[in-house]
Amino acid sequence: MKVNAVLVDLGVIGEGGWSYLERICGLMPDLGVIVCTAGATVPQRVRGLRVGADDWINKPCHPEEVIARIEAVARRRRRARAETGMGPLVIGEVEIRVDQYQALVGGSGLDLTRREFELLQLLAENEGRVLDRETIYQRVWGYAMAHGDRSVDVFIRKLRLKLEKRSPGFSYIHTHFGVGYRFAAETSVPEGLTPGDEGLDRAESQTSSAPSARA
Amino acid sequence: MKVNAVLVDLGVIGEGGWSYLERICGLMPDLGVIVCTAGATVPQRVRGLRVGADDWINKPCHPEEVIARIEAVARRRRRARAETGMGPLVIGEVEIRVDQYQALVGGSGLDLTRREFELLQLLAENEGRVLDRETIYQRVWGYAMAHGDRSVDVFIRKLRLKLEKRSPGFSYIHTHFGVGYRFAAETSVPEGLTPGDEGLDRAESQTSSAPSARA
DNA sequence: GCGACTTGTAAAGAGGTTGTGAAAGACGCT
DNA sequence: AGCGTCTTTCACAACCTCTTTACAAGTCGC
Missing domain, CATH: 3.40.50.2300 (Response regulator)
Structure with a gap:
């Protein structure tokens, strides 16, 4: 409820x-x-x-x-x-069962601590949206972030390690420099793109390379 | 509006x-x-x-x-x-999702830095209107522009590069000499039309810009 | 066309932001 | 209390972006 x-x-x-x-x-x-x-x-x-x-x-x-x-x-x-929706949250290979306090990758359980899980949940609930650190902190920790606090970054890193260990080749948490983080299932190495011909455009294609499109 | x-x-x-x-x-x-x-x-x-x-x-x-x-x-x-994300800003091929801090051209993501994105957003929100540099600076940077500052020009260029690389044949950012810049989806090389003979109301040439209008 | 001014373009350094590993601290369990 | 786990803090490295600068190219009025 x-x-x-x-x-x-x-x-x-x-x-x-x-x-x-x-x-x-x-x-x-x-x-x-x-x-x-x-x-x-x-x-x-x-x-x-x-x-x-x-x-x-x-x-x-x-x-x-x-x-x-x-x-x-x-x-x-x-x-x-x-x-x-009340059902489990599914983004790409990742499935989050909010009521069970558990996250799965490719069907098998991911061992997350409380903060890690709540951070993942927040990110996943806002899939595709960029969340700034203040918002993340406020909504996961429950109170305002102190100036200079790096906790969010550290937990982002922990999540990344655990996620990318389980599904190599995919990156889920994307950094928007100077802004915040965004959660989305994307291939980490976009195929057919030679690194070097990008010029100014770092060509991160949002839609075309989604591995298992989630309508 | x-x-x-x-x-x-x-x-x-x-x-x-x-x-x-x-x-x-x-x-x-x-x-x-x-x-x-x-x-x-x-x-x-x-x-x-x-x-x-x-x-x-x-x-x-x-x-x-x-x-x-x-x-x-x-x-x-x-x-x-x-x-x-109900209301993305759409101008021609360009789509701006404010909440996601992301811009799309022809459906695929454009990777913009924070300033670039905010500049694009401002221009797009004022589609068809000429904005002078002082206004742009004030609204994107948040404070008054120092005399001789070329930042706006530089970022306009960066945006142009990224935009026109993705949708060749169209130009979005138009320079109004001595005044400022205007954002609108127009074919970049309309034959036989000199930019400038549009008369007094150059602002309202809001073509709804079907992408195939070039023929 | 000429000169003055405006805009386009490229590059590099400064400064701030994020990644990373590890240590210190807080917490909960037995 | 003792212990292991989780969280927070810290320092430094790596990285990215913004700004500045200089010069080229363009535009306007005469």
């Missing part, structure tokens, strides 16, 4: 309420946030929506409407991450 | 309003829909949100709050679209 939205009853809103709201919206951008207050003024509601709340209900309010608004927000959220 | 949300004023809602709302929500699931009505009852609002509206405002309502609600919905939409 996945949470798509929360209903936050702040009562009569005060300073504590604002910082709380900001923290929720900042920390969990994927979560729908509906705020419920007693007698909030228009400027307050405006401020709340600006901070990041998805909806704002003022008491007294009808239960039916509250439910409908929750549904509306939750539906939006669900749609936004429609790809988060 | 991309539309993220619409505000639909249905007045006093009747049967026509319902079918209209259903059509909008059904036809354009990616669009945020905010409904505005006069004196809709709670069951009516519940029904509207169930049909697929993202928010529901009842008149009389404060303009400030309306704007805040539009912003909230639009923000959600934008985020959802960026996250799911």
Whole structure:
């Protein structure tokens, strides 16, 4: 069961309420946030929506409407991450069984530590997308990355070692210099390309060389 | 400019309003829909949100709050679209996936550095518009350009090389002497046409550029 | 066409980013 | 507590990108 939205009853809103709201919206951008207050003024509601709340209900309010608004927000959220199917995550040779806390490569189990697994899971859930280190750290470690922290790099390396040992010839984790990392199943040595005629273009072809295309 | 949300004023809602709302929500699931009505009852609002509206405002309502609600919905939409990669930027053969930090030409990936990518993105977002160097620098580098800085020119060149290598016969980045650069998909060698005799409105030659238009 | 200015092009060094191996520290188990 | 495992930190090497510079080529007004 996945949470798509929360209903936050702040009562009569005060300073504590604002910082709380900001923290929720900042920390969990994927979560729908509906705020419920007693007698909030228009400027307050405006401020709340600006901070990041998805909806704002003022008491007294009808239960039916509250439910409908929750549904509306939750539906939006669900749609936004429609790809988060419940089945195992499969990218190329790699299969991730989230519920079992286990990753497989070519059918046999991969021995990962907790951090390694959660990093792999995050990357795989965002297949094809470049994630920067701050985002990775925030979502795997659960709090903000300290300046100069190299943990992400180190764990990327560990994952790479374990993955590429199991399926040689494929590279999964790609570095985007100055940006972050991207997870995708690609042949590490694109055939038919002579190293040297590339010029400025390092010709990493995204689509053509996917080994086992995953629709 | 991309539309993220619409505000639909249905007045006093009747049967026509319902079918209209259903059509909008059904036809354009990616669009945020905010409904505005006069004196809709709670069951009516519940029904509207169930049909697929993202928010529901009842008149009389404060303009400030309306704007805040539009912003909230639009923000959600934008985020959802960026996250799911729903809205790649497509100009001619070039496709830009902002969330993936990746650009494709003719379906295969173009490997760009961070600055190159951000420059391309800026140009593509302003397709057909001439951007001067100061603006480009300000928006890609994030601060004002120093006098005599040639960085923009250098990166324009790098982009041109990578783009034109991949789709020969087309030029995307056009120089406007003394002004700046303009991004548009055009055949690079149109015979008998001197670049410059386009007159005053050179900006809107937005050919939808069928790739086979060269014959 | 001439001169002044703008833009194209190529290359190299500086500076920052990432890869890598190993040691130190934290954690959990018996 | 003792031990092994996992995590974090550190230092250095390797690498990539950005910026700068210099010169060539192009464009505009006269």
